[in-house]
Amino acid sequence: MSWKKEFLKNAVWVILISNLMRAFSFIGTLILARILSPSDYGVVGIALAVTTFVEMLGDFGFSIYLVQKNPLEKTDLDTVWTCQVCVGVLQAVALGGSASLVASFYRLEALFPVLLWLSASSFILGLKNVGVVLFQKEMQFIKEFHLRVTPKMIGVVLAIFTAYFLGNYWAIIVGVIAQRACEVVLSYVVTRFRPRFCLDKIRDVMKFSLWVYINTSLVFIANRSGELLLGKFNGSVSAGIYSLSYSVATLITSELAEPIGRVSLPAYSKMRRDLGSLSEGYLHLLSGICFIALPLSMGIAITAPVSVPLLLGRQWVEAVLPLQILSMAAFFRILQSNWPSIFLASGRPQPVTWLLSMKVLVFLPSFSLFARHWGTVGGCMAVLISEAIMAPTSIFFCTRFLRLSLWDVWGATWRAFFGGAVMGFSLWWIMTQIKLQRFFDSQLFVLVFLCFVGACLYFMTLFSLWRLSSKKDISSEHNLLNVLSILRDKLRGIVGGHKSA
Numbered sequence: 476m477s478w479k480k481e482f483l484k485n486a487v488w489v490i491l492i493s494n495l496m497r498a499f500s501f502i503g504t505l506i507l508a509r510i511l512s513p514s515d516y517g518v519v520g521i522a523l524a525v526t527t528f529v530e531m532l533g534d535f536g537f538s539i540y541l542v543q544k545n546p547l548e549k550t551d552l553d554t555v556w557t558c559q560v561c562v563g564v565l566q567a568v569a570l571g572g573s574a575s576l577v578a579s580f581y582r583l584e585a586l587f588p589v590l591l592w593l594s595a596s597s598f599i600l601g602l603k604n605v606g607v608v609l610f611q612k613e614m615q616f617i618k619e620f621h622l623r624v625t626p627k628m629i630g631v632v633l634a635i636f637t638a639y640f641l642g643n644y645w646a647i648i649v650g651v652i653a654q655r656a657c658e659v660v661l662s663y664v665v666t667r668f669r670p671r672f673c674l675d676k677i678r679d680v681m682k683f684s685l686w687v688y689i690n691t692s693l694v695f696i697a698n699r700s701g702e703l704l705l706g707k708f709n710g711s712v713s714a715g716i717y718s719l720s721y722s723v724a725t726l727i728t729s730e731l732a733e734p735i736g737r738v739s740l741p742a743y744s745k746m747r748r749d750l751g752s753l754s755e756g757y758l759h760l761l762s763g764i765c766f767i768a769l770p771l772s773m774g775i776a777i778t779a780p781v782s783v784p785l786l787l788g789r790q791w792v793e794a795v796l797p798l799q800i801l802s803m804a805a806f807f808r809i810l811q812s813n814w815p816s817i818f819l820a821s822g823r824p825q826p827v828t829w830l831l832s833m834k835v836l837v838f839l840p841s842f843s844l845f846a847r848h849w850g851t852v853g854g855c856m857a858v859l860i861s862e863a864i865m866a867p868t869s870i871f872f873c874t875r876f877l878r879l880s881l882w883d884v885w886g887a888t889w890r891a892f893f894g895g896a897v898m899g900f901s902l903w904w905i906m907t908q909i910k911l912q913r914f915f916d917s918q919l920f921v922l923v924f925l926c927f928v929g930a931c932l933y934f935m936t937l938f939s940l941w942r943l944s945s946k947k948d949i950s951s952e953h954n955l956l957n958v959l960s961i962l963r964d965k966l967r968g969i970v971g972g973h974k975s976a
Contacts, residue, residue, distance in 0.1 A: 496627045503631035515644035522589045529569050533562045536687030541608045543744050543820050553673035556605045563601015570594035596652045603659045606668025614741050630654025686824035693831035697838050713851045720794045724801035743820035754877040758887040760813050765891035770933045772806035773895050777902045778925050785918045800855040807862035814873040837861045894936040898929045
């Protein structure tokens with residue numbers, strides 16, 4: 476199987492796993508919301524936020540070290556597992572030790588026992604078998620299906636049953652602990668690898684992982700500090716509008732970022748010694764990102780005046796402009812989801828750190844200045860400016876490392892940009908020059924009509940340009956037609972089998 480087919484197959488599995496887990500979370504939230512009170516969610520929300528923050532501080536990216544390490548030895552796995560257990564112990568101690576302080580700060584006595592139990596869950600998760608990382612390294616994501624989906628399903632089911640019997644916030648805590656415990660148990664069931672305590676490769680592990688730790692912290696600062704700054708400068712309402720707009724704008728593109736990261740890292744690690752294949756893989760993936768992310772981001776931005784009042788309610792009308800700005804910023808951000816894997820797979824996390832540091836240095840001053848003077852919209856403009864600067868900058872450094880020209884990058888992406896421009900201008904003209912309310916009774920039909928017209932215009936433009944292109948086989952359009960052809964053949968086989976039976 477060629478690397479392109481293998482990549483595509485595994486990307487589908489990662490997307491399937493991600494969406495199934497989100498679906499279970501969404502269903503569980505809907506059911507639990509009918510049983511539990513807002514105060515219950517308040518206690519759990521604060522406790523999980525504190526837990527997430529503490530665990531983020533201990534995220535050294537050990538799995539990234541294992542995925543990029545070639546050749547990988549058993550001592551590497553044993554050392555990483557030992558480090559993981561130690562980090563889990565430290566996280567548990569930090570959570571347990573700060574439980575009383577956090578409860579006093581928020582004046583919620585209920586937080587104390589909840590954080591103690593969540594500290595136990597952090598320790599449990601630290602015992603997870605690192606052998607399962609080999610599934611990602613070998614791009615066997617089908618084996619990750621049970622490992623990730625089954626614990627999520629068990630956690631949600633237990634939380635719902637516990638909620639019926641207890642009727643309070645402990646139901647969600649039971650679900651979280653059950654999910655983590657099940658994940659640890661399954662990690663020893665699905666793989667034969669058995670770790671042992673070992674620190675033989677501690678220097679190699681920490682030399683790489685410390686850079687990944689810095690990168691994780693920089694990403695957190697660049698992506699999540701906006702709400703904190705706006706809340707400080709402009710109050711909770713401004714921070715709330717920004718937070719919702721940011722969540723909606725990045726909702727779809729974030730669904731692309733996770734599969735790209737999980738699949739591209741092991742794929743690039745296999746190609747690290749073949750610069751030609753690595754360059755080709757980068758261009759193919761960048762083309763696919765533009766092919767999908769550009770119309771989605773532009774569609775969210777242009778239809779925001781219709782979609783926000785319809786889907787979120789008229790109380791969120793002030794979020795229209797921030798959502799439009801952040802949607803375009805989300806596109807520039809998704810363009811940057813490809814290049815870190817190139818450097819990490821090559822065992823060079825340092826360039827990632829330098830570029831992320833540059834991003835933070837651009838983002839923080841501009842966001843602080845713009846948010847002070849122009850509020851939420853100013854903060855969103857700062858996000859767009861920083862992302863628009865960093866996207867071409869990171870692509871430039873990546874192409875230099877891969878010995879590609881900017882013309883190669885343009886050749887892989889120009890059709891998506893041209894199709895997006897045609898779609899965007901056409902939808903803007905329709906919305907400003909035609910009163911669609913005369914033809915549709917409901918805003919929902921207006922939104923559906925705009926989405927349908929936008930999709931048709933985009934794909935018609937894209938495939939028309941592709942038909943005129945000289946390199947039809949090196950494109951996302953060609954890959955999409957291959958996928959549709961495979962699905963058609965499988966469907967025919969299923970139908971034919973039923974008829975013969």
